[in-house]
Amino acid sequence: xxxxxxxxxxxxxxxxxxxxxxxxxxxxxxxxxxxxxxxxxxxxxxxxxxxxxxxxxxxxxxxxxxxxxxxxxxxxxxxxxxxxxxxxxxxxxxxxxxxxxxxxxxxxxxxxxxxxxxxxxxxxxxxxxxxxxxxxxxxxxxxxxxxxxxxxxxxxxxxxxxxxxxxxxxxxxxxxxxxxxxxxxxxxx
Amino acid sequence: xxxxxxxxxxxxxxxxxxxxxxxxxxxxxxxxxxxxxxxxxxxxxxxxxxxxxxxxxxxxxxxxxxxxxxxxxxxxxxxxxxxxxxxxxxxxxxxxxxxxxxxxxxxxxxxxxxxxxxxxxxxxxxxxxxxxxxxxxxxxxxxxxxxxxxxxxxxxxxxxxxxxxxxxxxxxxxxxxxxxxxxxxxxxxxxxxxxxxxxxxxxxxxxxxxxxxxxxxxxxxxxxxxxxxxxxxxxxxxxxxxxxxxxxxxxxxxxxxxxxxxxxxxxxxxxxxxxxxxxxxxxxxxxxxxxxxxxxxxxxxxxxxxxxxxxxxxxxxxxxxxxxxxxxxxxxxxxxxxxxxxxxxxxxxxxxxxxxxxxxxxxxxxxxxxxxxxxxxxxxxxxxxxxx
Amino acid sequence: xxxxxxxxxxxxxxxxxxxxxxxxxxxxxxxxxxxxxxxxxxxxxxxxxxxxxxxxxxxxxxxxxxxxxxxxxxxxxxxxxxxxxxxxxxxxxxxxxxxxxxxxxxxxxxxxxxxxxxxxxxxxxxxxxxxxxxxxxxxxxxxxxxxxxxxxxxxxxxxxxxxxxxxxxxxxxxxxxxxxxxxxxxxxxxxxxxxxxxxxxxxxxxxxxxxxxxxxxxxxxxxxxxxxxxxxxxxxxxxxxxxxxxxxxxxxxxxxxxxxxxxxxxxxxxxxxxxxxxxxxxxxxxxxxxxxxxxxxxxxxxxxxxxxxxxxxxxxxxxxxxxxxxxxxxxx
Ligand SMILES: Cc1ncc(C[n+]2csc(CCOP(=O)(O)OP(=O)(O)O)c2C)c(N)n1
Ligand code: SF4
Ligand SMILES: [Mg+2]
Numbered sequence: 001x002x003x004x005x006x007x008x009x010x011x012x013x014x015x016x017x018x019x020x021x022x023x024x025x026x027x028x029x030x031x032x033x034x035x036x037x038x039x040x041x042x043x044x045x046x047x048x049x050x051x052x053x054x055x056x057x058x059x060x061x062x063x064x065x066x067x068x069x070x071x072x073x074x075x076x077x078x079x080x081x082x083x084x085x086x087x088x089x090x091x092x093x094x095x096x097x098x099x100x101x102x103x104x105x106x107x108x109x110x111x112x113x114x115x116x117x118x119x120x121x122x123x124x125x126x127x128x129x130x131x132x133x134x135x136x137x138x139x140x141x142x143x144x145x146x147x148x149x150x151x152x153x154x155x156x157x158x159x160x161x162x163x164x165x166x167x168x169x170x171x172x173x174x175x176x177x178x179x180x181x182x183x184x185x186x187x188x189x
Numbered sequence: 190x191x192x193x194x195x196x197x198x199x200x201x202x203x204x205x206x207x208x209x210x211x212x213x214x215x216x217x218x219x220x221x222x223x224x225x226x227x228x229x230x231x232x233x234x235x236x237x238x239x240x241x242x243x244x245x246x247x248x249x250x251x252x253x254x255x256x257x258x259x260x261x262x263x264x265x266x267x268x269x270x271x272x273x274x275x276x277x278x279x280x281x282x283x284x285x286x287x288x289x290x291x292x293x294x295x296x297x298x299x300x301x302x303x304x305x306x307x308x309x310x311x312x313x314x315x316x317x318x319x320x321x322x323x324x325x326x327x328x329x330x331x332x333x334x335x336x337x338x339x340x341x342x343x344x345x346x347x348x349x350x351x352x353x354x355x356x357x358x359x360x361x362x363x364x365x366x367x368x369x370x371x372x373x374x375x376x377x378x379x380x381x382x383x384x385x386x387x388x389x390x391x392x393x394x395x396x397x398x399x400x401x402x403x404x405x406x407x408x409x410x411x412x413x414x415x416x417x418x419x420x421x422x423x424x425x426x427x428x429x430x431x432x433x434x435x436x437x438x439x440x441x442x443x444x445x446x447x448x449x450x451x452x453x454x455x456x457x458x459x460x461x462x463x464x465x466x467x468x469x470x471x472x473x474x475x476x477x478x479x480x481x482x483x484x485x486x487x488x489x490x491x492x493x494x495x496x497x498x499x500x501x502x503x504x505x506x507x508x509x510x511x512x513x514x515x516x517x518x519x520x521x522x523x524x525x526x527x528x529x530x531x532x533x534x535x536x537x538x539x540x541x542x543x544x545x546x547x548x549x550x551x552x553x554x555x556x557x558x559x560x561x562x563x564x565x566x567x568x569x570x571x572x573x574x575x576x577x
Numbered sequence: 578x579x580x581x582x583x584x585x586x587x588x589x590x591x592x593x594x595x596x597x598x599x600x601x602x603x604x605x606x607x608x609x610x611x612x613x614x615x616x617x618x619x620x621x622x623x624x625x626x627x628x629x630x631x632x633x634x635x636x637x638x639x640x641x642x643x644x645x646x647x648x649x650x651x652x653x654x655x656x657x658x659x660x661x662x663x664x665x666x667x668x669x670x671x672x673x674x675x676x677x678x679x680x681x682x683x684x685x686x687x688x689x690x691x692x693x694x695x696x697x698x699x700x701x702x703x704x705x706x707x708x709x710x711x712x713x714x715x716x717x718x719x720x721x722x723x724x725x726x727x728x729x730x731x732x733x734x735x736x737x738x739x740x741x742x743x744x745x746x747x748x749x750x751x752x753x754x755x756x757x758x759x760x761x762x763x764x765x766x767x768x769x770x771x772x773x774x775x776x777x778x779x780x781x782x783x784x785x786x787x788x789x790x791x792x793x794x795x796x797x798x799x800x801x802x803x804x805x806x807x808x809x810x811x812x813x814x815x816x817x818x819x820x821x822x823x824x825x826x827x828x829x830x831x832x833x834x835x836x837x838x839x840x841x842x843x844x845x846x847x848x849x850x851x852x853x854x855x856x857x858x859x860x861x862x863x864x865x866x867x868x869x870x871x872x873x874x875x876x877x878x879x880x881x882x883x884x885x886x887x888x889x890x891x892x893x894x895x896x897x898x899x900x901x902x903x904x905x906x907x908x909x
Contacts, residue, residue, distance in 0.1 A: 019377060023206035026379035033206075035377040060489035061565070062376055150206075223865060224671045226663075245854040248863045250670050252846075255696040259663035262656065262693075266636070266667025269654060270675065272865075274667070292657050419652040420674050422631040426598070426647060428655035437601060438647060438655075 001056075002141050003064035006131075007049040007081050008073030008094075013128030017071070018050035020132060020150050021142055025054055028146035034062045047077040054141060069139055070107075071131055072098055073114070082107070088184065092134055094127075108184060110138055110177050117169050126166035129155075133170020138178055144171055190360045192389035195219050195352075199247045200385040207380045209347040209373040210235035210277075213303050214243065215380070216351025217275050219388050222301070223249035224272040226263035228256055228282060231315045232371040233305035236277040257282035261289040264300045269427065271418030273355055273393070277303040281312060283322055284329070290364060291330035294452060296427040296436075297406065297413055299358035299393070301351065303367040305374040308533075308559025318371035319559030320482055320533040326366050327511055333449050335456035337463060338366040338511040340481040344378045350508070356391040357463060361455055362413040368510055370533070372483045372562065396423070404434040408447045410454030460512040467506035470496075474503030476576045477521055478529045479542055481507040483562060488531060491568035498569075500576045510538070515545040522546035527575035531555035531568050551575060595630070596620035598650050605644060609803025611762035611788020612642050612709050615680070616649065618765050619707070622772035626886065633676045636665040638685035641715040641790070642708075645680040659690030662697045665704045673847055673864075676705075676776060683710040684722040687743055691723065698752035701780045703845040707772070708745060708783070711790035719793030726829040730797050744826040746838050749783040756782035757822065757839035761810040762789065764835065770890075771837065777886045779879075780845045787814070787833055800830070848876075 006017040015037050022035040037050040051064040070085040072078035073094040082100070085091060085107050093100060095111035103109055112134045118127035136144050148164055155163045199218035207215070213236045217225070225244065227237040241251040249272075254260040260276045267274040278286060283304050293300055306322050308314035326338055337357050339350040347369060354365040396403055396415035403423045407414040414434075417423040426436040431448055433439040456463070467485075469492075471477055476495070480488045485506040495502040505521070507514060518541075522528065527550055530539040539554040546552050555571045557563050588599040597620070606612050623630065630651060637646035639658035646653040652675075656664045661679045669677045679686075686694050686708050697704065713731060714720040721731035721738050724745065728737045749757045756778045758771045768786055775782035789795050789806030800806065814833035825834040844852065851872060854862045860869055867875070 019206065022377055026206055027204050033378065035206075036372065037375065059378075060486050060493075062372070062483075062486050063562070224667070226667060245858050245862050245864075248866050250850070250864065252666070252670060254663060254666075255692050258660065259666070259693050259696075262660040262663035263667030263670070265656065266654065266664035266669070267671035268667075269652075270668040270671030272671040274671070288657055289660060292660075296654075419634045419668055419672050420632050424631075424650055424652055426653045426655070428647060429657055430655065437598075 002052075002054040002069065002139075003067040004052040004054065004069040004071075004141065005049055005064055005067045005081055006051075006071045007047055007077035009076060010048050012048075012073050013125065014048050014073070015050045016154060017128050017132055018052050020147060020154050021135070022052055023154065024142050024146035024150035025052075028149045029143055031055065032057060032059050034059045036062060047074065047080045049077065049081065069135070069141070071135060073127070073131065075099065090139055090183065092131070092138060108181070110134070110174075110181070112170070112173060112177070114170060117173070118166060121162060121166050121169065126163060129163045129166035130170035130173075133167040133172070134174035134177070135170075136167075137171045137174025138183060190356075190391045190394060192356070192391055195385040195388035195390045196221055197385035199223075200388060201243075201382050202384045203382060205380050205382065206377055207344050208235065208375050208377045209341065209344045209369050210305060210375065211239045212344040212347035212380045213277065213351050213367060213369065214239035215382060216348040217301065217355070218243055218247050218249070219348070219382065219385075219390075220273065220352045220355035221390055221392070222273040222275050222355060223247065224264075224267040224270075224274045225249070225251045225276065226254050226260045226267065226274070227276045227278070228254055228260050230257075230279045230282045232307055232374050233277045233279045233282075233303065235374070236303060236305070257285035258288060261286045261293065261300075261302070265289060265293055265296065265298050268298045268300055269419055269425070271420075273299070273359070275301040275303070277305065279305050279307045279315075280309045280322060283325060287325075287329040290336070291332060291334070292429045293364045294330065294334040294336065295429050295448075297362040297452075298364070299362050300364050301354045301358055301367065302364055303351070303369060306368065306370040314560045316371065317560040318483060318533060318562065320368075320370055320484065321537070321559055323368065323510060323532075323534065323537045326368070333453065335453050336364050336366060336511055337361065337456065337509070338368050339508060340368045340510050341373055342482055342485045342506065343373065344376060344380045346508075347373065348380050348382060352388060352390070356389070359391045359393055361459065362416070363456065366511075368482065370483050405436045406432065406434045408434070408451035410451050411458055413455060456512055461516075463509060463512055464514050464517075465508040466514055466517060467508055469504045470501075471503035471505060471521065473501060475501045475526045476529060476572050477503040477505055477525050478531065478568065478572065479505045479507065479518070479538075480531055481510060481538065484531050484533060487562045487565055488568060490565040491572060494565065494569045495572040498573070500572060502572055507538070513538075513541045513545070515541070518542055518545035519547065519549070522549035525550050527551035527553055529553045529555060529568070529571050529575050531557065531563050531571070533557045533559060533562065593617070593620055596623065596650055597648055601648055604648055606641060607792045609789065609791035609806075610641070611711060611786070611790070611803070611806070612645065614762040614765050615707060615709055615768060615786050615788065616645055618768035619649070619678075619680070619772055621769045622776060625769070626773050626776050628676070628776065632674055633678065634665075634668055636661045636668065636677065636679050638681040638690060639716065640682035640685045642680060642682035643685060643716070659685050659688070659693065661685065662690060662693040662704070662706065666697060666702055669702065669704055670847065677703075678705045678707065680707045680709070682715065683708055683712065683724045683745070684714045687723045687745060687748070695748070695752045698749055698754040698781045698783070700846040701753055701755055701843050703780055703847060705772075705775045705778075705782045705784070708785045709788050710745060710785050711788050711794055713790050713794040715790045715793055719790070719797055726827055726831070728829045729794075731794075732797070742826070744822070745783070745785045746825050747822040750822040750839050753781070754783045754839060755780035755841050755843050756837075758783075758837040759785040759787070759825065759833075759835050761787040761814045761833060761835065763807045763810040763814065767835070773890060774837070774840070777883050777890075778840070779883065780843055787827070
């Protein structure tokens with residue numbers, strides 16, 4: 001069982017991240033996934049988030065309670081959700097947009113300059129796919145094959161190839177980060 | 190009633206990662222619904238949007254009406270025009286639909302209404318879940334009547350129960366509600382849509398006798414009369430007034446009794462056939478938690494914790510809300526110490542549980558205001574307290 | 578004199594036998610009420626049109642006029658107050674073969690049902706709406722309606738009406754109706770002709786018939802009986818051609834401008850839907866299983882049919898005038 005939270009500000013494709021991952025897991029990785037998102041007043045401006053519960057069997061309780069993985073693409077979302085990340089959990093954050101507090105070892109921190117990578121590919125809108133690449137490489141919750149299969153229908157056809165490239169870029173960066181800082185697994189995530 | 194295979198044109202066979210709202214639209218198309226009239230309202234709008242997108246290829250018609258009064262009125266016309274019909278709404282729209290819900294009930298017009306519940310009263314919390322309309326659908330239109338209501342707890346069930354809702358509405362010529370909520374409506378999960386050949390669909394029971402003998406009504410309290418559609422030469426008449434078998438106004442107390450008891454009995458006498466429940470470890474339990482919709486999924490966590498704490502806890506999920514499973518609750522009440530009823534309102538279905546239990550066991554309400562689900566710990570505490 | 582005998586005779590001999598549900602006679606309307614004239618004219622128009630009566634549906638709301646759906650021998654729905662138009666919309670869209678006619682009162686269509694009225698007109702929904710405008714809520718005892726002229730007395734304006742009334746042809750025109758006409762219940766032949774034209778019209782057609790509510794409006798305003806009402810129409814109602822619908826408001830017992838104010842072609846809601854969907858989906862689009870060639874064939878057939886009926890009506894008109902059957906040229 002994994003609980004994952006994607007967070008950032010509106011327009012960063014946060015909901016799309018969870019949709020792609022949930023689809024990949026439930027349709028191509030043979031897992032069960034439930035995705036919820038915050039609608040409502042808190043979804044306007046400020047921190048925006050979407051959540052995934054991933055399991056080998058049917059998910060009953062649909063919400064994340066204490067996520068083992070947090071993706072934070074904005075300072076606001078980092079500030080809001082970092083304290084709610086499990087001890088020993090994985091934090092993947094936007095290296096250029098988030099200034100984290102000093103690493104006290106409570107969680108495993110992985111910075112990733114996803115927006116910069118996306119801009120190198122031509123548009124910062126691809127940042128979410130870069131993020132997903134990092135996420136897939138670092139946590140291994142979802143396979144890269146499944147993620148790529150999940151893209152059609154969730155990204156515009158004309159951007160399919162560049163989105164795959166963005167994913168690969170993030171994936172490669174994620175693997176590099178892992179080499180530098182191996183993940184301590186356990187039931188943390 | 191005989192089931193046939195679904196029309197493949199409406200069936201998006203395969204696995205999908207969908208939210209409940211979209212799954213409702215797919216369920217409707219699979220069930221053969223080809224006419225949708227609606228008015229946008231959060232958190233139900235996605236159903237209308239998906240139907241609008243998908244219906245041309247399935248060969249159907251979508252119209253965004255001027256309001257919810259018009260939407261449900263159009264369904265009455267659409268059904269007698271010959272189509273299977275549906276609309277979708279949420280609290281404020283549901284309130285506007287109450288008038289012509291009565292017309293649909295009185296004219297015994299099959300239709301499906303999905304209510305993706307949000308928190309009220311009034312405009313309330315438009316984007317957050319609630320289960321506050323459970324009694325409104327049952328009593329909200331004036332006069333005595335019955336409807337059927339089903340309550341999905343997942344996108345998959347949004348699909349499955351929408352198909353079932355159409356089947357029930359054709360079988361009993363009655364409006365059938367899908368009582369979803371914002372969370373189920375917006376939650377994404379895998380939804381498997383079977384091949385058309387494996388989806389059992391109840392087609393309308395078309396009348397096939399001599400034209401002059403056609404009667405749109407029979408007041409047996411068990412079955413409903415077959416239907417005809419406009420344009421086939423039957424020259425049918427239907428009215429919201431108290432009417433006779435021909436559908437003509439017949440404004441006497443005796444006739445009203447005949448009509449109304451039929452409307453009630455056609456559902457009540459078939460309740461055993463209609464009602465679906467999902468029970469787990471109810472036998473030998475000390476406490477049973479009765480819940481429905483999204484709350485059932487919160488309950489699953491609480492029940493697990495209670496069992497871990499050594500309390501013999503059973504769970505009963507109401508898939509069918511109306512008609513209410515009163516016999517089964519009565520039976521259970523004689524065997525358990527307590528029934529716990531959490532719901533996202535200040536105590537609606539718990540009244541039905543109390544009425545059915547009739548003092549045989551403790552009945553504990555665990556209310557919650559609209560806008561959020563329960564904390565499982567709160568339900569756990571109620572279970573612990575009830576088990577004493 | 579026994580009513581029973583008369584009724585049996587009426588049922589057996591009436592030329593209306595095919596059009597009315599004779600088993601439901603006698604009807605509930607008061608002597609001198611204008612609603613009956615409209616029903617007669619409607620039956621006459623349907624008869625003359627030679628159309629397939631199985632393909633006609635009549636929908637009414639609630640009110641004295643709302644009872645029309647219950648008396649006519651067609652597929653018919655007596656709906657709730659004000660909701661005839663959306664029910665008609667649903668029936669039409671679910672079964673585009675049908676010609677759908679709404680007959681209802683001024684209060685029903687433009688008070689409680691006003692929102693539906695303006696939107697059906699806006700969409701050019703292919704239905705016909707006949708409004709019996711008696712300036713009052715007849716069924717509930719003579720209250721003020723959105724059409725009651727100022728100063729007229731109603732039970733809820735016992736000191737005379739102070740509200741601004743709707744002028745219905747202007748309202749319909751402004752909202753997009755593609756056929757708009759007004760007559761009074763004195764002008765039965767014109768009503769019949771208008772209904773025939775509207776039956777043959779594709780799109781939202783609106784016919785207002787000014788008619789007396791003898792029991793309530795006439796009496797409360799000391800205007801005499803049904804005959805007095807017809808006398809008033811004779812004196813004050815006149816046909817005007819090429820008139821701007823902004824100019825046809827009715828003051829209390831004032832002039833009544835009659836005529837066919839609007840008659841134009843515009844794609845209907847259904848045609849617009851079909852065209853859009855077909856543009857996007859091409860041959861894959863099949864409304865209720867009807868393919869593109871089938872839809873085109875149907876549209877062509879219907880257009881030819883309409884042209885034929887139009888020609889027929891013109892012939893008849895010429896003949897009537899030639900025979901000087903007392904038909905007022907302007908009135909046609
Ligand atoms: C929702 C609702 N409100 C009020 C009524 C009561 N009511 C019945 S008929 C009517 C007025 C009908 O007036 P109009 O449409 O002008 O018809 P008329 O009787 O004049 O032909 C009213 C207010 C009702 N039936 N339903
Ligand atoms: S009350 Fe008026 S409108 Fe109604 S039937 Fe009598 S005369 Fe006609
Ligand atoms: Mg009136």
